[in-house]
Amino acid sequence: QVQLVESGGGLVQPGGSLTLSCTDSGFSLYFYNVAWFRQAPGKEREGVSALSRGDSVENYADSVKGRFTISRDNAKNTVYLHMNSLNPEDTAVYYCACGSHWRGLDSGSYEYWGRGTQVTVSS
Secondary structure, X not given: OXXXXXXXXXXXXXXXOEEEEEEEOOOOHHHOEEEEEEEOOOOOOXXXXXXXXXXXXXXXXXXXXOOEEEEEEOOOOEXXXXXXXXXXXXXXXXXXXXXXXXXXXXXXXXXXXXXXXXXXXXX
């Protein structure tokens, strides 16, 4: 059974950087498309970034293009979200997800989800 666990969230000042990690102890993420979503208080969940199986395609939300990068380390069975130039609008709970059918940032295409990690951008 896939059980995704996110880590790396925390409090960071505007303009700062943070790297989130997502891993699974039982299944190899190598075989899945992976993605990061986020949900801010009072807002709908939105797709942030997605990476296809084989790492051939990357998708980013317009709001994070040029600032966030998704990557995968198969040896560590870990997916990362590298976040730079953070601003208060990036404050949210960030969720890792994986799935078998590629549809980019369509949340419906991801069968497995982590419980999330809080990112707060504030001075």
